[in-house]
Amino acid sequence: MLDNILSNIAFQMSILLCVALAGYILASRINQSAVIGEIILGIIIGPSLLGLITYTDFVKGLAELGAIIILFVVGLEFKVQDVFKPKYFFIALIGVIVPFIGGFLISEMFNFGFASSLFVGTALTATSIAITANVMREMGKLQTDAAKAIIGAAVIDDVLSLLVLSFSKQMVAGSVSFGVIGLVILKAVLFIGIGLIVGNYFISKWIWKFDKTALSKKYPELIFIIAMMIAFLYALTAELIGLSAIVGAFLAGVSLEGITIRQGKSYREGAEYLGIIFGAIFFVSLGVLVDLKVITWNIMLFVLILTAVAIITKLIGCYIPARISGMNNKDSVVVGFGMSPRGEVAMIIALMGLNLGYFKQDIYVSLVLMALLTTIITPIIIRNWLYNKGPNPKEFEFKHI
Amino acid sequence: MLDNILSNIAFQMSILLCVALAGYILASRINQSAVIGEIILGIIIGPSLLGLITYTDFVKGLAELGAIIILFVVGLEFKVQDVFKPKYFFIALIGVIVPFIGGFLISEMFNFGFASSLFVGTALTATSIAITANVMREMGKLQTDAAKAIIGAAVIDDVLSLLVLSFSKQMVAGSVSFGVIGLVILKAVLFIGIGLIVGNYFISKWIWKFDKTALSKKYPELIFIIAMMIAFLYALTAELIGLSAIVGAFLAGVSLEGITIRQGKSYREGAEYLGIIFGAIFFVSLGVLVDLKVITWNIMLFVLILTAVAIITKLIGCYIPARISGMNNKDSVVVGFGMSPRGEVAMIIALMGLNLGYFKQDIYVSLVLMALLTTIITPIIIRNWLYNKGPNPKEFEFKHI
Numbered sequence: 001m002l003d004n005i006l007s008n009i010a011f012q013m014s015i016l017l018c019v020a021l022a023g024y025i026l027a028s029r030i031n032q033s034a035v036i037g038e039i040i041l042g043i044i045i046g047p048s049l050l051g052l053i054t055y056t057d058f059v060k061g062l063a064e065l066g067a068i069i070i071l072f073v074v075g076l077e078f079k080v081q082d083v084f085k086p087k088y089f090f091i092a093l094i095g096v097i098v099p100f101i102g103g104f105l106i107s108e109m110f111n112f113g114f115a116s117s118l119f120v121g122t123a124l125t126a127t128s129i130a131i132t133a134n135v136m137r138e139m140g141k142l143q144t145d146a147a148k149a150i151i152g153a154a155v156i157d158d159v160l161s162l163l164v165l166s167f168s169k170q171m172v173a174g175s176v177s178f179g180v181i182g183l184v185i186l187k188a189v190l191f192i193g194i195g196l197i198v199g200n201y202f203i204s205k206w207i208w209k210f211d212k213t214a215l216s217k218k219y220p221e222l223i224f225i226i227a228m229m230i231a232f233l234y235a236l237t238a239e240l241i242g243l244s245a246i247v248g249a250f251l252a253g254v255s256l257e258g259i260t261i262r263q264g265k266s267y268r269e270g271a272e273y274l275g276i277i278f279g280a281i282f283f284v285s286l287g288v289l290v291d292l293k294v295i296t297w298n299i300m301l302f303v304l305i306l307t308a309v310a311i312i313t314k315l316i317g318c319y320i321p322a323r324i325s326g327m328n329n330k331d332s333v334v335v336g337f338g339m340s341p342r343g344e345v346a347m348i349i350a351l352m353g354l355n356l357g358y359f360k361q362d363i364y365v366s367l368v369l370m371a372l373l374t375t376i377i378t379p380i381i382i383r384n385w386l387y388n389k390g391p392n393p394k395e396f397e398f399k400h401i
Numbered sequence: 402m403l404d405n406i407l408s409n410i411a412f413q414m415s416i417l418l419c420v421a422l423a424g425y426i427l428a429s430r431i432n433q434s435a436v437i438g439e440i441i442l443g444i445i446i447g448p449s450l451l452g453l454i455t456y457t458d459f460v461k462g463l464a465e466l467g468a469i470i471i472l473f474v475v476g477l478e479f480k481v482q483d484v485f486k487p488k489y490f491f492i493a494l495i496g497v498i499v500p501f502i503g504g505f506l507i508s509e510m511f512n513f514g515f516a517s518s519l520f521v522g523t524a525l526t527a528t529s530i531a532i533t534a535n536v537m538r539e540m541g542k543l544q545t546d547a548a549k550a551i552i553g554a555a556v557i558d559d560v561l562s563l564l565v566l567s568f569s570k571q572m573v574a575g576s577v578s579f580g581v582i583g584l585v586i587l588k589a590v591l592f593i594g595i596g597l598i599v600g601n602y603f604i605s606k607w608i609w610k611f612d613k614t615a616l617s618k619k620y621p622e623l624i625f626i627i628a629m630m631i632a633f634l635y636a637l638t639a640e641l642i643g644l645s646a647i648v649g650a651f652l653a654g655v656s657l658e659g660i661t662i663r664q665g666k667s668y669r670e671g672a673e674y675l676g677i678i679f680g681a682i683f684f685v686s687l688g689v690l691v692d693l694k695v696i697t698w699n700i701m702l703f704v705l706i707l708t709a710v711a712i713i714t715k716l717i718g719c720y721i722p723a724r725i726s727g728m729n730n731k732d733s734v735v736v737g738f739g740m741s742p743r744g745e746v747a748m749i750i751a752l753m754g755l756n757l758g759y760f761k762q763d764i765y766v767s768l769v770l771m772a773l774l775t776t777i778i779t780p781i782i783i784r785n786w787l788y789n790k791g792p793n794p795k796e797f798e799f800k801h802i
Contacts, residue, residue, distance in 0.1 A: 009465045010637035010646050017630035024620055034620065061459045064410045219425055219435065221677040228678055229418035236411035245411050270674040273666070276622040277629055277675065 015053050016062075019045055020280035033135045033379040035283050039372070042287020055288050059281075064245070066275075066282030067130055071246040072231040073275045074133045075253015076268050077142060078151065080196055083254060087325035088152035091318050095153060095339055096160040098317030099124035102309045107363075110302060116363055118168040119353040123367045124310050126161035128343025128375065129154040130246065134279070135379040136338075139387060146331040149322065150338040151250075157339070158247050159188045165349060166242075172358060187241045192251065195234060199255020203230060208259050216264045223264030227256055227271065244348070286343070290372055294365050303366050307373040314340045334386050341378045346371040416454050417463075420446055421681035434536045434780040436684050440773070443688020456689050460682075465646070467676075467683030468531055472647040473632040474676040475534045476654015477669050478543055479552065481597055484655060488726035489553030492719050496554060496740055497561040499718030500525035503710045508764075511703060517764055519569040520754035524768045525711050527562035529744025529776065530555040531647065535680070536780040537739070540788060547732040550723065551739040552651075558740070559648045560589045566750060567643075573759060588642045593652065596635060600656020604631060609660050617665045624665030628657055628672065645749070687744070691773055695766050704767050708774040715741045735787050742779045747772040 019041045027037030045052040053059065104121035112120070129151055136147045166184045170176045207226065210216055216223055231252040238248025253271075261267070295303075315336035322332035350367035353359055420442045428438030446453040454460065505522035513521070530552055537548045567585045571577045608627065611617055617624055632653040639649025654672075662668070696704075716737035723733035751768035754760055 008637065008640065009462050010469065010633045010640060010649075013466070013633040014630060014637050017626055017633065021623065021626055021630060024623055024626075025616070028616055028619065057458060058462045061410050061462070065414065068411065215426070215429055218429065222422065222425055224674065224677055225418055225422055225425075225681060229415060229422060232411045232414040232418065236409065236415050239409065239411060248411075265674070265677070269670075270677065273625065273671040273674040274678065276625055276666075276671065280626060 009058065012053060012056070012059060015045065016059070016281045016284050017277070019284050023280075023284065031384075033138055033383055035131060035134055035138075036376060036379055038280060038283035039287040039376060042284040043290050043292070044287075045284075046288040046290060048290065048292035053288055055285065059285055059288065062278060063282045063285035066278035066280075066285075067246050068231065068235045068249040069271060069275045070130050070134065070279045070282065071249040072228075072253040073268075073271050074129070074137070074142075074151070075250040075255075076257050076271065078148070078254050079257055080200060080254055082148050083152040083155060084196075085152060087321075088149055089156050090325055091149060091321045091335065091339075092153040092156035092160055094321045095127075095314055095318040096125045096157055096164060099310060099313035100164060102313035103306070106306060106309050112359065112363060115172045116353070116359040118171055119349065119358050120306070120363065120367065122161070122164050122168045123342070123346040123349040123353075123370075124313065125157070125164050126244075126342065126346060126349070127154040127157045127314070127339045128341045128346070128371075129158075129250070130282070131341040131343055131375050132338045132378060132382070134283075135382055139383065141387070144331075145327065146334040146338065149327065149331070149335045153318065153335070153339060155247055155250060158244055159192070161349075162188060162242055165352075169356075184242065188243060191237065191241050191243065191248075195237070195248070195251045196255060199230075199234075199252065204256055204259050207256065207261075211259075211261050211264050220264045223261060224267045224270040227267035228274075230256065231271070286372065286375065289347070289368065291365075294361065295369070299362055299366055299369075303369045303373070306366060306370045307377075310342060310370055310374050311337070311340045311377065330386070334382065337378055337381050337386065341375040342371040343375050410459065413454060413457070413460060416446065417460070417682045417685050418678070420685050424681075424685065432785075434539055434784055436532060436535055436539075437777055437780055439681060439684035440688040440777060443685040444691050444693070445688070446685075447689040447691060449691065449693035454689055456686065460686055460689065463679060464683045464686035467679035467681075467686075468647050469632065469636045469650040470672060470676045471531050471535065471680045471683065472651040473629075473654040474669075474672050475530070475538070475543075475552070476651040476656075477658050477672065479549070479655050480658055481601060481655055483549050484553040484556060485597075486553060488722075489550055490557050491726055492550060492722045492736065492740075493554040493557035493561055495722040496528070496715055496719040497526045497558055497565060500711060500714035501565060503714035504707070507707060507710050513760065513764060516573045517754070517760040519572055520750065520759050521707070521764065521768065523562070523565050523569045524743065524747040524750040524754075524771075525714065526558070526565050527743065527747060527750070528555040528558045528715070528740045529742045529747075529772075530559075530651070531683070532742040532744055532776050533739045533779060533783070535684075536783055540784065542788070545732075546728065547735040547739065550728065550732070550736045554719065554736070554740060556648055556651060559645055560593070562750075563589060563643055566753075570757075585643065589644060592638065592642050592644065592649075596638070596649070596652045597656060600631075600635075600653065605657055605660050608657065608662075612660075612662050612665050621665045624662060625668045625671040628668035629675075631657065632672070687773065687776065690748070690769065692766075695762065696770070700763055700767055700770075704770045704774070707767060707771045708778070711743060711771055711775050712738070712741045712778065731787070735783065738779055738782050738787065742776040743772040744776050 020038055023037035023041045024034050026041060027034045044050060047054055100121040103124035104117045107117035107120035132150055136142045141147055163181060163184055166181055167176065170180065207223065211223055231249050234248035234252035235245035236248065239245045318339045319332045319336035322335045327335065347368050350364050354364040421439055424438035424442045425435050427442060428435045445451060448455055501522040504525035505518045508518035508521035533551055537543045542548055564582060564585055567582055568577065571581065608624065612624055632650050635649035635653035636646035640646045719740045720733045720737035723736045728736065748769050751765050755765040
């Protein structure tokens with residue numbers, strides 16, 4: 001009976017949304033981003049503490065939907081020329097090399113072996129844009145130079161991480177083939193290039209025309225279905241190529257930015273509403289993923305050092321090129337910290353290393369915790385330290401709960 | 402690799418939305434309800450024909466979400482006093498008794514045995530409101546007397562079906578306990594009564610007040626999260642009591658009808674956007690469920706007769722009390738046909754009978770197909786025959802696809 005309830009769809013949705021609500025309230029009380037409240041409460045209801053919810057395939061699926069929808073919504077706020085600039089490529093490149101070296105060295109210091117060290121380095125390369133983008137959105141800072149640099153560099157960063165992953169796998173196997181690496185680069189560049197051209201010229205023109213048809217007048221909801229379908233198709237294509245699905249969803253959003261819809265429903269509004277529900281579920285589920293039970297003192301030490309290395313290497317690796325390309329000091333620091341959350345990308349790489357047998361549960365858990373800690377610490381630093389949105393008792397009244 | 406793609410979330414979403422889109426186009430071409438187009442294309446991509454998608458747990462979960470959200474949206478358009486009227490109870494009662502007897506007799510004629518016959522009768526009792534409500538919505542007829550009668554009677558009908566199910570199970574076990582049946586009645590009546598009072602007086606007042614807080618001003622999306630949480634909590638409670646989740650979601654919608662939201666986002670709009678995506682998935686998935694491979698000539702004969710009996714008994718069982726309670730002839734016919742779709746409720750009862758060992762795959766498949774056929778036939782009859790929305794070449798232009 002209890003098992004029945006726990007696996008019940010309505011129960012899982014109720015509890016996830018209830019926890020999201022509590023997360024907002026907690027975040028408001030401690031004056032942090034809602035994301036932090038949701039992750040913390042996710043940990044509390046997860047398997048290691050209350051055990052009210054487990055990371056079932058259904059929750060996993062909803063969280064994936066959430067990540068895809070969030071990046072699609074974020075993409076809808078950017079023009080192509082805002083995101084793809086040479087200086088962002090420069091920031092992304094150095095911001096991948098420094099953490100890779102840092103992660104590799106720290107793992108070698110702990111004597112985890114060559115293959116493990118390569119994977120630890122790889123896991124430190126990829127930035128998770130969902131967190132920072134959402135925090136900047138909450139603060140209304142999404143259209144600042146720093147935010148654009150973070151998002152542009154994070155997208156390019158994801159492509160570079162993919163290349164590092166391919167390189168690491170070949171290193172472990174013993175022979176590096178530049179042909180294979182070249183192919184990976186080619187596929188990624190082609191996908192982004194073709195995806196943007198097709199999206200910006202063909203799909204968005206087609207949607208603009210479709211909006212004027214009688215079919216769209218008869219079924220105004222169709223345009224929203226089409227837009228979401230395109231988001232998921234781009235996400236799928238990105239995954240097939242080996243990029244993460246969210247990069248595809250972001251590209252779809254960028255492609256569909258700026259189309260004026262007259263007859264049909266606003267897909268931007270619709271995607272935002274979807275993002276509210278599934279975004280909340282995504283952030284709660286990040287907390288549910290954390291099983292605190294497996295942590296020993298040794299692992300804790302490694303996790304703390306690894307997290308510090310992860311943040312410092314990304315900070316240095318992005319701050320320096322940002323400064324060199326002419327950004328001011330504060331913006332460069334924001335970019336450095338903003339690129340720090342590793343989130344789900346590092347978790348995916350960790351899972352891959354575990355499945356390939358390169359390391360055991362201990363390093364896997366360490367990487368997951370590092371990803372989570374960078375994810376929790378970054379919004380706190382950006383909000384409270386960099387943008388001075390510290391506690392202010394008068395800012396907030398809260399009477400009716 | 403292929404398995405990987407088929408179980409990929411982005412792939413499943415893309416294909417479901419793509420099929421929904423094609424379903425709209427097909428429906429428009431043959432001038433039918435979008436629901437029909439979606440179900441037919443669902444059958445085509447399902448396991449028996451193209452095999453592009455299977456009814457995975459994830460698809461099942463999304464479909465359940467869809468059914469809950471649709472009924473919540475429908476509920477948001479009704480006041481309590483619109484739905485719960487004595488004459489709707491009368492329509493529901495006779496509309497349950499006649500199909501039960503009809504189903505029982507036809508199954509006895511085919512010599513399927515007493516237990517099977519009781520379950521076939523039971524499966525014919527419950528109306529699926531999702532289909533008819535959606536068709537009436539599409540046609541802009543949701544605020545007519547007939548639509549109100551259908552929805553009111555269908556909700557009560559669901560409660561009565563639950564009682565019939567309890568009764569049938571006890572009959573098969575050999576001893577009918579009126580105490581147990583009384584308890585089932587009591588729980589259902591209490592849930593509906595308390596749910597409506599709590600929803601209409603306490604929750605809706607609380608939401609109205611919450612909308613004015615600074616928290617709601619800071620996070621306008623919170624009110625939408627709360628509304629959806631309430632929908633799923635009501636759905637969960639209904640399931641725990643033994644009613645179907647969608648009845649709970651409908652009650653939640655009725656409870657939250659008519660609240661004016663100023664600071665927060667409109668949860669009605671948000672729920673409608675969710676309903677567009679997940680409703681489409683729900684209707685496609687009904688088609689995916691159908692495995693045409695298992696059909697033999699014998700089963701086909703039984704299915705056809707059973708479907709005819711299902712429609713005729715519901716038509717008679719609802720038409721007569723509707724006429725007696727003073728509705729005009731046309732409205733009474735619309736109510737009779739509108740109550741005919743059995744949809745997911747009959748499928749759930751069929752699955753229960755199969756799992757309890759009362760009958761084998763043949764009767765199970767027959768019940769599922771009957772549920773589907775009534776679901777496909779009803780919108781066609783209502784649209785084309787009763788409301789005369791027949792083919793009209795000039796009504797629709799379609800140039801840009």
